Every structure is written in structure tokens, then in C-alpha cells.
């Protein structure tokens with residue numbers, strides 16, 4: 001049995017990206033694996049009237065089960081109506097690594113998929129991405145490709161060092177593959193330790209400022225494919241208050257540093273129309289859970305710690321939509 005995203009009330013990313021590029025804002029792409037994350041994302045996006053991309057990694061799919069996830073996305077569409085304001089919802093595969101995984105997601109209600117062929121040779125990346133685009137477009141599903149490698153862990157692939165996107169490849173890649181959007185590498189990376197302390201400058205209060213993103217590469221890409229939707233992965237800012245709360249209540253996060261929000265504001269105004277944030281949400285939930293666990297050691301009802309974690313996550317995402325990405329009010 002196959003299920004089309006259209007039957008679930010979801011939308012693909014085509015029109016959302018066109019509007020976001022023209023309007024100088026970015027659509028939030030938030031990862032989810034469980035009920036509380038989904039609730040927080042939807043509540044935040046309804047309250048801020050923001051379109052949203054619900055992202056599912058292959059790890060999330062293994063964790064939560066494909067059938068349950070599909071039905072959660074279907075439930076999401078009904079739930080936002082109950083919340084009183086209909087926002088466009090995209091269900092997106094994050095870092096798909098094979099044609100088979102992308103096909104399975106398309107056949108199971110996803111409205112958008114990423115095929116991340118950036119770990120292959122350029123020619124193999126083109127061939128793999130083109131194959132996914134052909135199947136996806138036949139089903140009305142949009143496709144994100146990637147050029148350049150982000151440092152850090154992407155599903156099972158570990159890249160020690162990043163390789164910046166080569167602007168001279170983007171026109172050819174977009175033309176040959178037919179992708180709808182392109183993820184690029186300009187210095188962001190996945191996780192909560194995006195830079196080593198040695199790469200950063202430290203002020204007198206010990207606050208680390210990372211090296212500037214390669215906005216020059218982004219500008220060069222924009223010149224070569226004007227108005228084409230660009231995606232920024234690894235865009236968590238790693239809020240230091242959350243890190244401090246985690247460490248205050250028994251955590252051990254060392255040298256955690258992210259992308260300053262000011263840089264994301266700047267990116268969102270450019271052709272960057274999708275910004276991926278996962279780690280910040282993980283930090284917010286972990287901080288809230290650790291706090292409850294430490295302050296109320298007698299508590300053993302999961303709702304009593306997952307509830308505060310959900311509420312903290314919601315506040316974080318409202319802040320992102322309103323103050324960083326500019327997606328608030330665009331639904």
C-alpha cells in the first residue's frame with residue numbers, strides 16, 4: 001500500500017520556498033522523533049502563524065516507526081486545525097542516503113525528501129540525485145540535494161572536516177539533477193560542538209565567538225543560480241543558558257558552541273529559505289528534564305518532566321520563528 005502526502009493534507013515545499021526567497025525569510029525545519037517534540041513544533045508554529053517543515057531523519061524513522069510517523073503527520077494536520085489556525089505543513093526526509101529510503105518515504109506520505117549524495121563523487125551525487133528527483137517529481141514530491149560536506153555526524157556518516165560548497169558546481173548540479181533546493185556547506189556543522197575552542201576567539205568573560213561563516217561563498221552561489229532555494233543545515237545556535245542549566249544539574253557538556261543567531265538572521269534574508277535546527281531543541285529539552293529530575297527527585301511520572309521539556313521547546317521555537325528566521329506571520 002502506498003500513501004500520498006496529498007491524502008494526508010500535507011504540502012510540498014515548492015510554493016513555500018518561492019515565497020520565502022522573495023520575502024527574505026526562512027522556513028523552519030525542525031526534527032522530531034516523538035510526541036512531545038511534535039506538539040511543541042506545531043504549537044509554536046500555529047501561535048506564530050509560521051509555515052513549518054517537519055523533519056524526520058533515517059534514525060528518527062528507525063526510532064519511532066514509519067507507520068506511526070506517517071500517522072503522526074496526518075494527525076498534525078488535524079491537530080493544527082483544532083488549535084485554530086491552519087499552517088502549511090511539509091513532511092520531509094532529512095539526510096536520505098539511498099534511493100530506496102527516499103522512495104519508501106515518498107510511498108509513505110512524505111511531501112519532500114533530501115537525498116544527501118555529498119559523500120559520493122560529484123558524478124555519483126548527480127546520478128543518485130537525478131534518480132530520486134525523477135521518482136519524486138512523478139509523485140509531486142520536492143527534493144533537496146547537497147553539495148559540499150558538513151563536518152560532524154550525519155546519520156551514520158562521520159566527516160572529520162567540512163568541505164565548502166564549490167560555487168562553480170552549483171549551476172551544473174541544479175541543471176543536471178532538477179532538484180528543487182540545494183543544501184550548501186559554508187561553515188556550519190551538525191551537533192552542539194560546531195567549532196573547537198582553538199577555532200574561536202574568546203572575550204574576557206570566556207564567551208567563544210566562532211569563525212565567520214563563508215557568506216562570500218553563499219553570495220557567489222546566489223549570483224550563479226539567482227533566486228534558487230538554498231538550505232542551511234547545522235544551524236543550531238547552542239544557547240549558552242541551556243548549556244549552563246544542563247551542566248548545573250549534572251550534565252557534562254564541554255566547549256559547546258553554535259552559530260550566532262545574528263548570522264542566521266542575515267542568512268534568512270538571502271536565498272537561504274530553509275534553516276535546519278535540531279540540536280538546540282535537544283538542549284532545551286535536556287535542560288528542562290535535568291532541572292525537574294534534580295529539583296523533584298521523587299517525581300516518576302514522565303509527563304512531569306516531558307511536559308516542561310515540551311513547553312521549553314515550544315518557547316525556543318517561537319523565538320526562532322519570531323526573532324531569527326522571520327517566518328512568523330507568513331502562514
Ligand SMILES: O=C(CO)COP(=O)(O)O
Pocket residue numbers: 031094095189190191192232233234235236237276277278279280
Ligand atoms: O542540520 C540539521 C538537521 O539536518 C540540524 O543541525 P543542528 O545540529 O545544528 O541542529
Ligand SMILES: O=C[C@H](O)COP(=O)(O)O
Pocket residue numbers: 031057058059060094095153154155190278279
Ligand atoms: O542531521 C542530523 C539531525 O540532527 C538528525 O539527527 P539524527 O540522525 O540523530 O536523528
Ligand SMILES: [Zn+2]
Pocket residue numbers: 116118119146148149150154
Ligand atoms: Zn551531507
Ligand SMILES: [Zn+2]
Pocket residue numbers: 095190233234276
Ligand atoms: Zn543536516
